[in-house]
Amino acid sequence: MKILHTTLLIIASAMCLSMLGCQGIEPQFYPLGVSWQAGNPRPANDVEIFITKKPSWQYKELGMITYTTPASFSDEPRIYQLLRAKAGEIGADGIIIMDSQTSIEQTPHITLDFYGNPTETETSRSYIKYRAMAISQIK
Numbered sequence: 001m002k003i004l005h006t007t008l009l010i011i012a013s014a015m016c017l018s019m020l021g022c023q024g025i026e027p028q029f030y031p032l033g034v035s036w037q038a039g040n041p042r043p044a045n046d047v048e049i050f051i052t053k054k055p056s057w058q059y060k061e062l063g064m065i066t067y068t069t070p071a072s073f074s075d076e077p078r079i080y081q082l083l084r085a086k087a088g089e090i091g092a093d094g095i096i097i098m099d100s101q102t103s104i105e106q107t108p109h110i111t112l113d114f115y116g117n118p119t120e121t122e123t124s125r126s127y128i129k130y131r132a133m134a135i136s137q138i139k
Contacts, residue, residue, distance in 0.1 A: 029089075039136060048094035049095055098133060101128070109123045
């Protein structure tokens with residue numbers, strides 16, 4: 001019986017660690033079309049950022065850039081810089097910041113009490129997914 005409890009604890013711990021590993025370490029780019037091709041890379045500071053208004057120039061949408069972070073990390077200027085850097089990697093001229101999405105992840109957690117009996121609880125974590133549309137100026 002003790003072996004079963006230990007096995008359950010190991011499996012639950014592995015599941016929790018694997019779920020934590022799913023969190024994006026860097027922004028992800030999702031192109032809008034299958035025929036999309038990257039432009040010439042540029043420094044993040046050369047990528048314009050639009051938060052409250054759209055650009056005054058004509059543009060085409062290249063794809064979505066997302067970045068997921070724990071809700072407790074609220075350094076938006078740093079996150080926007082990460083989004084700009086990703087846009088620069090793909091050769092975008094700018095990004096339009098879109099509404100962020102909040103999600104709550106509940107994961108089972110098994111602990112052993114004083115007598116070695118497993119007790120299942122849930123751990124909740126809040127995440128924010130920041131989104132930006134990468135755009136390229138039509139010339």
